[in-house]
């Protein structure tokens with residue numbers, strides 16, 4: 198690991214009644230250690246995973262709309278309000294890496310097309326050799342992972358819901374890529390996800406943002422695992438329970 202921890206700085210400007218400090222998991226954050234090559238952020242929608250990931254990207258100097266340090270496209274770039282209020286501890290400091298958010302991936306692909314049209318020598322090196330728009334969403338995602346994660350320099354990769362575009366089979370392919378690069382010692386990943394498949398990555402540390410604090414949980418403790426397993430074990434029973442009218446409700 199290169200990024201050892203993130204610390205919330207409390208001082209002037211931290212208004213705990215307003216976003217982003219009003220988010221319970223952020224408000225109670227002190228120092229969060231990173232102890233494995235792969236760390237997952239999990240939690241309910243709106244629990245603050247993207248907010249923290251984006252703040253880390255901001256501190257790294259990565260484009261907060263998605264990209265690395267040299268990607269200056271402004272489309273959808275976020276002002277990452279939490280960014281200036283955290284401190285990152287490194288050993289050693291790395292500057293290489295990438296922030297990927299599924300929702301702005303389209304704009305990132307367009308940005309690469311623009312580079313290609315402005316510079317004939319730009320041949321989509323590192324991106325599979327052709328426009329990401331010419332590949333399906335899932336294919337282009339995987340293409341990016343395959344081509345960018347193999348960097349020879351130590352790199353930090355911040356991924357926000359990478360599973361969004363991936364079929365279950367492609368999520369397994371993604372796990373394989375993750376395994377190869379995490380084992381190389383040159384890559385560290387912090388991944389916000391809702392995928393029970395990705396969360397199964399062996400040796401990963403899982404941080405839950407639920408219940409108003411960030412805490413380490415086991416894979417089988419996550420709601421993602423429990424709900425998916427419960428559903429797949431007995432779908433008919435699960436649905437029966439789910440659709441049962443509440444007391445006082447018309448049948």
Ligand SMILES: Nc1ncnc2c1ncn2[C@@H]1O[C@H](COP(=O)(O)OP(=O)(O)OP(=O)(O)O)[C@@H](O)[C@H]1O
Pocket residue numbers: 216220240241242243244245246247248249389
């Ligand atoms: N720019 C903003 N201004 C005000 N509130 C915001 C802003 N961005 C996010 N929020 C709120 O902060 C909370 C945390 O949002 P965040 O995107 O970090 O959640 P998340 O855990 O990543 O959710 P999801 O799993 O749905 O992606 C949410 O309640 C959201 O509505």
